[in-house]
Amino acid sequence: AQKVTQAQTEISVVEKEDVTLDCVYETRDTTYYLFWYKQPPSGELVFLIRRNSFDEQNEISGRYSWNFQKSTSSFNFTITASQVVDSAVYFCALSEEAAGNKLTFGGGTRVLVKP
């Protein structure tokens, strides 16, 4: 079974629309970390956020916000008022302490923001 599932493979929106990316994870570890990364066409991974399993507070950073719900094993990511520069592939990832903290990535969601 996949440990990190990003059900949406591709999302297309028009500029200024909001877009929410889903991420569902699976782990038996009590201590783990969840991440979101952005991968623009240039290929490098841009770190967006890290959340540990003991911190369920939602977070907002500019136009980005994250909703962590342990009860549903989800860590969803919302981009508000999307811009063309937000076009990229976004990866959700899980790091489990019991697994030596290596990252397991979801399949990624390609976001295309049209002007």
Place this chain on the structure above:
Amino acid sequence: GAVVSQHPSRVICKSGTSVKIECRSLDFQATTMFWYRQFPKQSLMLMATSNEGSKATYEQGVEKDKFLINHASLTLSTLTVTSAHPEDSSFYICSARKRTPANTGELFFGEGSRLTVL
């Protein structure tokens, strides 16, 4: 923030040759580095975990004789693709974990190296 540098960023080689990719942590010591591989339009797949001064741990299905990993110092890990073939063409990304316990779980990624084997 911490910086991880990969070199080369792009490499084109002939089939049968070997290619070495370097991953350096520029401003911190990394006891552990991870090597990922990404095929076009796919996710990142962990290839191996590299620990300083010891042998790398390879994920299932990754040929250790094909992908040689060396972590000779706390700031450098290298991945050598031996006798490369066109199917080895991929984007290889390394990540490094800071040594201090306070940063457990936090990884820093290199810019990636795109390998094209002709």
